[in-house]
Amino acid sequence: xxxxxxxxxxxxxxxxxxxxxxxxxxxxxxxxxxxxxxxxxxxxxxxxxxxxxxxxxxxxxxxxxxxxxxxxxxxxxxxxxxxxxxxxxxxxxxxxxxxxxxxxxxxxxxxxxxxxxxxxxxxxxxxxxxxxxxxxxxxxxxxxxxxxxxxxxxxxxxxxxxxxxxxxxxxxxxxxxxxxxxxxxxxxxxxxxxxxxxxxxxxxxxxxxxxxxxxxxxxxxxxxxxxxxxxxxxxxxxxxxxxxxxxxxxxxxxxxxxxxxxxxxxxxxxxxxxxxxxxxxxxxxxxxxxxxxxxxxx
Amino acid sequence: xxxxxxxxxxxxxxxxxxxxxxxxxxxxxxxxxxxxxxxxxxxxxxxxxxxxxxxxxxxxxxxxxxxxxxxxxxxxxxxxxxxxxxxxxxxxxxxxxxxxxxxxxxxxxxxxxxxxxxxxxxxxxxxxxxxxxxxxxxxxxxxxxxxxxxxxxxxxxxxxxxxxxxxxxxxxxxxxxxxxxxxxxxxxxxxxxxxxxxxxxxxxxxxxxxxxxxxxxxxxxxxxxxxxxxxxxxxxxxxxxxxxxxxxxxxxxxxxxxxxxxxxxxxxxxxxxxxxxxxxxxxxxxxxxxxxx
Numbered sequence: 001x002x003x004x005x006x007x008x009x010x011x012x013x014x015x016x017x018x019x020x021x022x023x024x025x026x027x028x029x030x031x032x033x034x035x036x037x038x039x040x041x042x043x044x045x046x047x048x049x050x051x052x053x054x055x056x057x058x059x060x061x062x063x064x065x066x067x068x069x070x071x072x073x074x075x076x077x078x079x080x081x082x083x084x085x086x087x088x089x090x091x092x093x094x095x096x097x098x099x100x101x102x103x104x105x106x107x108x109x110x111x112x113x114x115x116x117x118x119x120x121x122x123x124x125x126x127x128x129x130x131x132x133x134x135x136x137x138x139x140x141x142x143x144x145x146x147x148x149x150x151x152x153x154x155x156x157x158x159x160x161x162x163x164x165x166x167x168x169x170x171x172x173x174x175x176x177x178x179x180x181x182x183x184x185x186x187x188x189x190x191x192x193x194x195x196x197x198x199x200x201x202x203x204x205x206x207x208x209x210x211x212x213x214x215x216x217x218x219x220x221x222x223x224x225x226x227x228x229x230x231x232x233x234x235x236x237x238x239x240x241x242x243x244x245x246x247x248x249x250x251x252x253x254x255x256x257x258x259x260x261x262x263x264x265x266x267x268x269x270x271x272x273x274x275x276x277x278x279x280x281x282x283x284x285x286x287x288x289x290x291x292x293x294x295x296x297x298x
Numbered sequence: 299x300x301x302x303x304x305x306x307x308x309x310x311x312x313x314x315x316x317x318x319x320x321x322x323x324x325x326x327x328x329x330x331x332x333x334x335x336x337x338x339x340x341x342x343x344x345x346x347x348x349x350x351x352x353x354x355x356x357x358x359x360x361x362x363x364x365x366x367x368x369x370x371x372x373x374x375x376x377x378x379x380x381x382x383x384x385x386x387x388x389x390x391x392x393x394x395x396x397x398x399x400x401x402x403x404x405x406x407x408x409x410x411x412x413x414x415x416x417x418x419x420x421x422x423x424x425x426x427x428x429x430x431x432x433x434x435x436x437x438x439x440x441x442x443x444x445x446x447x448x449x450x451x452x453x454x455x456x457x458x459x460x461x462x463x464x465x466x467x468x469x470x471x472x473x474x475x476x477x478x479x480x481x482x483x484x485x486x487x488x489x490x491x492x493x494x495x496x497x498x499x500x501x502x503x504x505x506x507x508x509x510x511x512x513x514x515x516x517x518x519x520x521x522x523x524x525x526x527x528x529x530x531x532x533x534x535x536x537x538x539x540x541x542x543x544x545x546x547x548x549x550x551x552x553x554x555x556x557x558x559x560x561x562x563x564x565x566x567x568x569x570x571x572x573x574x575x576x577x578x579x580x581x582x583x584x585x586x587x588x589x590x591x
Contacts, residue, residue: 002486003404009396010405013460014416016453020423020431027434075331082328095332097579102339104575106514108542109564112549113342116349116557159338166335190321213422220424223516223542227549247426247517254520270430274423281422285415 021274028271031264039268045233052265054246054272056235060150061245061276064225065218067154068161073211076162080169081195096170103163111227114156119147119228127151127240141238148230150239153248156224161214168210172203209287216280220273222247246273343568350565353558359566363528363539363559372563374530378444378538382523383512385448385534386455391505393452394459401460402467403489421457426517428453433521442537447523454515455508462504466497466585499585503578510574514567516542541567 031039035052042053083096127143134140143149176199184194200207230242231252244252246269253266310318357371364370397417401410432450436443470493478488519540524547526537541563548560 002489003400006396006400006404009393009398010400010413011397012393013397013420013456014413016456017416017420017423019435020420020428020453023431023434024427027430075334078328078331079335082332086325086328087332095336098339099332099335101572101575102335104510104514104571105339105342106516106542106567106571108514108516108545108549109346109568110342112545112560112564113345115549116561117345159342162335190317192321192324193317195324216422220422220426222424222426222520223546227546247424250426250430251517251520254524267430267434270427274427277422277424277427278419281419284422285418289411289415 021278024267024271024274027267028264031261031268032271034261035265035268039265040272043235045265047259047262050259050261052262052268054269056233057244057246057249057269058272059235060229060243061219061247061273063239063243064150064153064157064229064245065215067151067239068157068218069211069215071154072158072162072165072214075158076165076210076214077169077207079162079166080173081199083166083170084173085191085195085199096167099163100167102159103167107160107221107224108227110156110159111224114152114224114228115148118155119152121147122152122155123147131240138237139239141236141240143240144230144242146230148228149241150229150236150243153225153229153243153245154239156228157218157221160221160224161218164217165207165210165214168213169203169207172206172210173199176202205287209284212280212284212287216277216284219245219280220247220277222251226251246270246276343572346561346564346568349558349561353562354565358559358562362530363544370528370559372541372544372559372566374528375539375541375544375563376566377530377532378526379513379540379542381532381534381538382444382448382451382519382540383509385445386451386512387505387509389448389452390455390459390508394456394504394508395463395501397456397460398463398467399489399494401464403485403493417457417460420453421461424517425450425454425515426520429518429521432518437522442521442523442525444523444534444536444538447519447537447540448534450518450522451512451515454518455512458508458511459501459504462507463497463501466500466504467493469500470496499581503581503585506574506578506581510571510578513574514542514571516546519543520546 031052035042039052040054040058042051043055044051044053045056046052079099083092083099087095123143123146127147130140131143180198180202181194184198185191189197225245226248229244229248231244231248232242233244236243250266250270250273256263359371359376360373361371362374363372397413401413405413429450432446432453436446436449474492474496475488478492479485483491519542523537523540524543526539526543528539531538545560545563545567548556548563551557
């Protein structure tokens, strides 16, 4: 009896996953049968003429996540190295839990802070400066006065994924056998050379999995991004301009769409997001399970 | 003869000097990155607290949102959030614990690996997609309801509860199970009477973490429980006001007074979430010690 009950509990997770995939695809079906796969590469989102395409949102998702990954990865690895190798024993636990607490801040609160504090700061200080110095590169265009846009969204996502990547990486670094580390130090390497020659190569695949998990989170974040990205249906080169991601476009239209076709196109966006999210997670989990040598030896 | 200059200097030069400089720079970068992360946390917490200060009061916590004119409060949203998260916990906790018991006590490794993979992927699922799923399942053709919101949050909580329970179940010494089985106690009585009681602390911790996460989730509620009457209500068959959606909608408005309300609501939410996660951390340390880890 208990056996059956527990089995049902375990299968609930599987059932939820299967049901989500089935239901979301089912919901997206009307738009899919109308636009087909061409939807993914069509650039227009025009509710008036009922032409819908996802490319602008796929672009927004890719760029905002890319900004977040580029900034977050080195920072998170540095934090993990600090926590596992450098920090004084007493400070380790405290700083470690503070960094993890950063991940506990609800995304809607972070988004509120992003739209009312970070955005205006960026618009008045950092973005004009970047535009001045690097304006010859088209992505650093003219800043928006409100500070909403892809760049702000990227920074908010950075704050959300740094703790994720850092805490996984720290666990990996702590699992590297200390004999290896001490051996390298005994050969006269500096601490950084030991990190580069021993720790990073031993944990490479694990770090990749951590980064992909962070990417999965960044791709799928809807609320905070909706708050700070400004909204737009065009592909803009300027990263300081308003845009939308798949998730933020869906979230922004929660109060209803004008036409049935627009609603089902939004659901098509959700199906795309589902596929992208599944792929990212599956990749990360496969790497964790298959290629992590440290996990095998434990 | 000129004086002999010492050829060996104890000061590092050339390559060694460069290596040490690089090392110093990298150590400095690590320290700076950690301080930056802590700094951002402090900055967010302090700026939320400062901006919330003018609006937060007893009145704010005990009156429902005003439709027009005089600033109202968030009492109905606190009650709504409590009900929604409570119902979600009621759904996710038993299912998650049962699933974890199956994975650690009964299943064969192959099956366990597949189920585990599904739970991990469910955990990484964009929560807005979960919201859309429940919207399609329970809202289309019906109305938004607190129950639908709770169901969506339960899906978000399930992998967290299951994973946390599984981790503590794995910490239970095998000898404890064997001792019970050797006394002729059946498998399920061993599980219920011996294994589960030792893991209560850990399961509680996992639940608290999941509750803290669910309390702040907005995306699953947007399509399931976002269009509501702001008055106090406990009718879970209709959409109930709740804190995350309130903050989200207020933050999208240009009105300064609503922003102030959003900050105050954010402070309430953040205080709850941070206290819950710190409490969970303390509980975790305690239950780990008890299990001798």
